[in-house]
Amino acid sequence: MIELRTPAEIEQMRPAGRFVAETLATLKDETKVGTNLLDIDRRAHDMIRAAGAESCYIDYHPSFGAMPFGKVICTSINDAVLHGLPFDYNLRDGDLVTLDFAVSVDGWVADSAVSFVVGTPRDEDLRLIDTTERALEAAIGAAVVGNRIGDISAAIASVAHADGYSINTDFGGHGVGRTMHGDPHVPNNGRAGRGYPLKPGLVLALEPWLLQTTDELYTDADGWTLRAADGSRGAHSEHTIAITEDGPIILTDRSHL
């Protein structure tokens, strides 16, 4: 069921968005060559506790998950792109890191992800991240009243395809509200003009993710982490946005931080 939020409810969702934005900005800043993934999770856990927020991940146990996630942040490194389960690993020079973070504050969820390189970057990694970020910008630009879900999907796909990346549509964007994953599903590829019409009050997590040279994933032995079938690297950009009469509001915006 697709739920629409009143302007007052969208205001109530702002603290969750702000907390997710600030936490991701801080964690990105603190993550360096040598940082251990378990320390990123611990730090995120401390920040959640200090803010009185609630993790959406720790007890998360969908049909495709082998066991409850057990951590509060996804850390996907290099060939891992989604659902990266933090483990005992110290980041190395040139590692491509994705942090994906969702919490609930005052009963409202926000969900956001960022990719970056620690240490000396490879050109092809920066290019992949840049395309993913521009795909997200295009998706947000298409998230306006009068458009449909397919317009967001097509906007993402056109940026990715123009840069020569193929798209896997197994995982994509989703409605966000009291829980992390609601309707509608927002595929990262689709036909413009098709699908559910975008209405004021629709709150969505938009999340293009790309792999360098494949669109196939496999699940790591940890039961969670999704990796590129050919070992190439992945990047992921995600924001939670609210569609309004005045255009999209990026609830998890970090650009001012």
Ligand code: MG
């Ligand atoms: Mg997310």
